[in-house]
Amino acid sequence: MTNFSIDKSKIKVLLLEGIHENASVVFRENGYSDIECLNGALSGEELEKKMVNTHIIGIRSRTELRKSLLFKTPKLFAIGCYSIGTNQVDIQDAKMLGIPVFNAPFSNTRSVAELVIAECVMLMRGIPEKNALAHNKIWMKSFNNSVEIRGKTLGIIGYGHIGTQVSILAESLGMNIIYYDIEKKLSLGNSKPVPTLTDLLKISDTITVHVPLTALTRNMISRDQIALMKNGACLINASRGDVVDYKAVAEALRSKHLAGVAADVFPEEPSSNDKPFENDLQDFNNVILTPHIAGSTLEALANIGTEVSEKLVRYSDTGSTIGAVNFVEIALQANSSKQRFLHIHKNVPGVLGEINHYFSSKGINISAEYLQTDSDIGYVILETESELDASVIKDLRNIPHTIRVRILY
Numbered sequence: 001m002t003n004f005s006i007d008k009s010k011i012k013v014l015l016l017e018g019i020h021e022n023a024s025v026v027f028r029e030n031g032y033s034d035i036e037c038l039n040g041a042l043s044g045e046e047l048e049k050k051m052v053n054t055h056i057i058g059i060r061s062r063t064e065l066r067k068s069l070l071f072k073t074p075k076l077f078a079i080g081c082y083s084i085g086t087n088q089v090d091i092q093d094a095k096m097l098g099i100p101v102f103n104a105p106f107s108n109t110r111s112v113a114e115l116v117i118a119e120c121v122m123l124m125r126g127i128p129e130k131n132a133l134a135h136n137k138i139w140m141k142s143f144n145n146s147v148e149i150r151g152k153t154l155g156i157i158g159y160g161h162i163g164t165q166v167s168i169l170a171e172s173l174g175m176n177i178i179y180y181d182i183e184k185k186l187s188l189g190n191s192k193p194v195p196t197l198t199d200l201l202k203i204s205d206t207i208t209v210h211v212p213l214t215a216l217t218r219n220m221i222s223r224d225q226i227a228l229m230k231n232g233a234c235l236i237n238a239s240r241g242d243v244v245d246y247k248a249v250a251e252a253l254r255s256k257h258l259a260g261v262a263a264d265v266f267p268e269e270p271s272s273n274d275k276p277f278e279n280d281l282q283d284f285n286n287v288i289l290t291p292h293i294a295g296s297t298l299e300a301l302a303n304i305g306t307e308v309s310e311k312l313v314r315y316s317d318t319g320s321t322i323g324a325v326n327f328v329e330i331a332l333q334a335n336s337s338k339q340r341f342l343h344i345h346k347n348v349p350g351v352l353g354e355i356n357h358y359f360s361s362k363g364i365n366i367s368a369e370y371l372q373t374d375s376d377i378g379y380v381i382l383e384t385e386s387e388l389d390a391s392v393i394k395d396l397r398n399i400p401h402t403i404r405v406r407i408l409y
Contacts (some may be wrong), residue, residue, distance in 0.1 A: 009033050011316065012053050012075070017041050017060040019082045020305030030313045041271045048072055056312055058082055059089075061292060062271050067093040077406070078315050080308040081325075084108065084162075084295065087213050087240065091326035095377060098344035098404030100324035102311040106161055107303035108295030112210075112238055113165035115264070115294045120170070120206050122288060123234040123260035124149050132285035145232065145259055150174030155204030157197065157220075158211035158239065159185045166208060167191045178203060182216075201228040206236065213240035223248040232259040238294040241266040250280040253287065262288040319381045319408055328372035328379050338367055338383035340408040341392075346401040347378045354399045355380065364388070377403065 008031040015023055018039040027035055041062035051073045058080040067090045079089055081103040091101050125146045133140050154170045156163045156179040167177045167188055177191035180200040194200045211217045222245035235258060237244045252258040263281060269292055270277050281287045314320040318334050319342045321327045345351045359366050368383040396405045
């Protein structure tokens with residue numbers, strides 16, 4: 001593993017999947033010049049070859065950074081997910097390699113919420129089916145199964161950043177809002193929590209899902225849950241593809257138990273626009289299918305490009321881990337009058353003592369020391385008034401349980 005500090009001009013930044021140009025602008029404005037931007041996702045040997053010399057990588061949702069790959073990237077020291085989710089990265093394994101992972105949990109919240117509200121209106125008015133028939137030269141002017149959303153009940157599963165935004169927009173249109181979340185949340189406006197998912201499923205006219213993919217949420221909406229929903233209810237999924245069992249959804253559409261469905265995410269998604277896409281819901285005219293674009297507005301992509309890059313730059317420049325999803329958080333400003341060291345180690349007794357003993361044995365005064373730990377790792381940043389060369393890296397790495405060492409400046 002390479003841990004020596006290098007000049008910014010030699011830090012390799014790889015940005016994949018058409019990340020907004022704001023991302024590279026942030027890097028360049030902060031002195032980084034070795035930046036490669038690719039429009040598509042990479043995988044397999046192609047991705048592995050690219051990452052051998054990469055120090056910082058930025059991805060969206062289609063590039064997967066799994067444990068087997070991370071162990072083959074000796075120079076990688078930071079990962080940026082230019083998205084809300086981080087399921088495409090084995091974040092625990094990254095942590096144990098001393099690699100913080102940053103994302104953008106807020107930047108595309110509004111974009112997703114707007115699409116959900118639009119789909120709610122479209123589904124409850126029966127627009128997808130009428131649109132499909134009109135394209136096939138069939139005129140179906142009818143008010144059957146076409147209702148206003150005003151006065152109807154919207155059930156939100158997952159009352160986080162997006163769920164609350166959906167709640168605010170839906171209430172402004174006159175909807176009654178209920179939500180279910182495994183954590184206690186502050187209700188916004190007139191929205192009301194329900195004690196169980198079952199309660200939400202039975203009451204709601206339209207249900208929208210906004211949860212991360214975990215062991216608890218995988219297939220959380222399947223045959224049994226759909227059976228609890230009202231006849232003629234609608235379902236919207238803009239969270240993660242594996243949260244909803246689309247085979248069960250297809251059965252409910254076939255039996256007309258569900259009046260309409262909107263899906264933006266899928267268990268298997270093409271790696272690029274030139275690859276075929278197949279899903280069980282493609283046979284139904286009353287379904288809106290979108291290619292994982294709920295958060296893909298120009299405004300959201302621009303905001304995400306800036307937000308994640310700024311976090312990566314702060315970490316690379318100062319060691320600040322604020323905003324990392326898998327790391328203890330330390331917030332520091334640059335201090336050019338000192339020399340700063342970064343040391344990541346397994347959280348076992350005695351490591352910090354060994355670090356301090358090393359500096360004191362060399363007659364080096366530690367002018368500042370910042371430490372945070374969790375159950376797995378310890379992260380310490382030290383500042384000295386001495387001008388030490390890179391040979392100190394080797395000595396610090398020889399301390400037992402060390403994961404990663406860098407001289408920041």
